[in-house]
Structures are given as structure tokens and as C-alpha cells.
Amino acid sequence: MASVHTTTSSILSSFLPRLAPTTATFATRSTTLYSRQLSHPLLPVLTIPSAIHLNIPGFLEGLWEGILKAVPKKKTSHMKKRHRQMAGKGLQDVTNxxxxxxxxxxxxxxxxxxxxxxxxxxxxxxxxxxx
Structure with missing residues (x-):
């Protein structure tokens, strides 16, 4: 029974932060809590591998290339513009x-x-x- 109590208390201590002395800063408390959670063997979900990084500049680079290529090379001709604007709007019959x-x-x-x-x-x- 004592071993069950110690295991439960060690699991609970990894989830709940301990009260630190008032002289300690908040940054030290959060870093100790974070390092304690990452080092716990029963919590593999919270471990963050150091190999995973978001490559944001590479993503933006690809985005900018796509935006820069989305520019027309020639002016749209009058005929093509009129075809596009008048699509589905045929001449109506004169009945009067x-x-x-x-x-x-x-x-x-x-x-x-x-x-x-x-x-x-x-x-x-x-x-x-x-x-």
C-alpha cells in the first residue's frame, strides 16, 4: 500500500507544481516545472523533440513565389474582356x-x-x- 501511495504522489507531483519559496522568481518556477514534466517517463506526450522546428521563412518564401508569379504577362484584349463580360447575356428578341x-x-x-x-x-x- 505504501508503494502505491508513493507512485500516486509522484504522478500527482508531476502534474501539480510545488509551492516555491517567495524569493524564487516565476521564471525559475516555470522552468523547473517544465523540465520536471519533460523528464517524467510516464508522460511521453509532453516531450517535444528538438528536431521538430517550424520552417516559417521557407513557407513564406514559397508563398511569395506563388504570389509574384500570379501576375498577367499581357494585357487582356478588348475582345476577350467582352466575351467574359457578356457570357450568357445574348441578344433579346424585339417584340414591340x-x-x-x-x-x-x-x-x-x-x-x-x-x-x-x-x-x-x-x-x-x-x-x-x-x-
Missing amino acids: LNRCSACGHIKRAHLLCPYCVAGKEFLDGIAQGPG
């Missing part, structure tokens, strides 16, 4: 068509007849004369 009451040509509703307007401009040009 009427006959012109003056000439009989088909025209859009609520707009002037282009044939009548062209004829009026032609006649106005003849009436004014050359020059």
Missing part, C-alpha cells in the same frame, strides 16, 4: 414592333420611323438648296 402609319414600314413602338425621318431630312436638304 408596329407599322408606321405614314409609310407602312415596320418600326419599333413609341419611336420615330427611320424611313420617314430619313426622307424628311432628305427633303429638308433639297429645300434649303446647295451650300
